[in-house]
Amino acid sequence: MRRLSDIFGEVRPSIFSMDNYYFPKSMQQLDSNGIVNFDLPTAIDEERLTADLKSLMQGKAIEVKEYFFNSPPDKNVLITIQPSAFIIVEGLFLFHYKEVFKSLDYSIFVDVDHATQLDRRIYRDQETRGYSREDILYQWENHVLPCYANFIEPYMNTSDFIFRNDQHADEDFKILSDKLASVKSAFSS
DSSP: OHHHHHHTGGGOOEEEEGGGGBOOGGGSOBOTTSOBOOOSGGGBOHHHHHHHHHHHHTTOOEEEEOOOTTOOGGGSOEEEEOOOSSEEEEOTTTTTSHHHHHTOSSOEEEEOOHHHHHHHHHHHHHHTSOOOHHHHHHHIIIIIHHHIIIIIGGGGGGSSEEEEOSTTHHHHHHHHHHHHHHHHHHHHO
């Protein structure tokens, strides 16, 4: 997302992250074992997200609490996102939330093989979230993979571009950059 934002640096893109719309942990759905499942479309406040994105697209600044995993809601920092002619929207359910998807001019599906994704998740969740390997593997099998199969993967072929976030990332970024060059010139003029 940052690399993409850098391409359009002179137009100062707005970065709109769906992560900032997670409901508090106390409002999250529990699985059959009583474990919080953050990997469902219902984990995010779709109504507020959609309203804020609409406001931003209408040229209005929005304020949202920046999300940090497992931090209490009162500890999240309030940030202001300024409107821009170019808005980058990122998040898991970009394609699933119909109002959000309809509002996009161009969509990118980020794909990575499951083995690489699991390795990255284990590293991140152990290092930054303090999860045990056992907890990570439980979430992977019971939350992440079913979420991907039901709410993410079915939309892969509806995207304008599939970005492979693996050993092909640099190659795909070059292709994507070239595709977006004409869009960039439209925003720059």
